[in-house]
Amino acid sequence: MxxxxxxxxxxxxxxxxxxxxxxxxxxxxxKSGLFSAVLDLVMGPGQVLDRVAARHQGSALAPHLLAQALALWDSPALAPRLRELIRDAAEDPQRAEVLRGYLHSTVVDRFAEQIGGPDAHRLASGAAAVMAGVFLTRYVIRLEPIASMSREEIVRYVAPVLQASLTPRRR
Known part of the structure; x- marks a missing residue:
């Protein structure tokens, strides 16, 4: 392309x-189906979520999920491609739509399955926003201090926010 x-x-x-x-x-x-399949090969966020969720539930999910995502994003082969993908989506509405659909089906829907309940998709959107925020600030904008923090530090500071997004609220 x-x-x-x-x-x-x-x-x-x-x-x-x-x-x-x-x-x-x-x-x-x-073409968008092919693009989504390529994204799955490059990113695999749904596979990461599935693998982590199979081993960790409840309060253990967020820190392990965040640690696995950071390990994936820190990959020297993957990080530049992901940054380029985000920039391309920001510049092209059609690419943004394809990426949005892909992330919805591979991240938000899977988060919602993990969460369950009537607010699952709203909470899942919040969890996806937390994950996207980490990616954007650390790898694209390179905002300090998060850009130079260790994975362990990011997990320590951000996992509680991610966990809150993954936890259904009592009414």
Missing amino acids: ADGYDATSVRSIAESAGVSHSLVNYHFGS
Whole structure:
């Protein structure tokens, strides 16, 4: 997609891969479906959440989830790609829509499943905002002191906020 999301067609992607465009459409449904599949290979936030949630419940979920996300984001191979993805989404409404849909299905919906209850999606959106805020301030804007804090420090300071976002409120 060197020409950008809008200028790139499924046909040109398929041609570059040496396959029929109908094969791409069959397996991914559309260009945005293919983009989402690529994001899953690059980011895998849903897989991280699933893996952590399978081992940790309740108050143990937030610190372990945050630590795993930080380990993923700190990867030298991944961090530049994620920063580029965020910048691209900020510049292009169509890419932002694809990213929004992807994050909703792989993060917010999965958080909501973990939380349960009538406010699950609202709480899940808050948890996603906490995670996105950490990513944005640490890796994109590089706001100090969070940019230079250790993973352990970030977990110590941010996990309670994330845990609050993952915890249903009593009425």
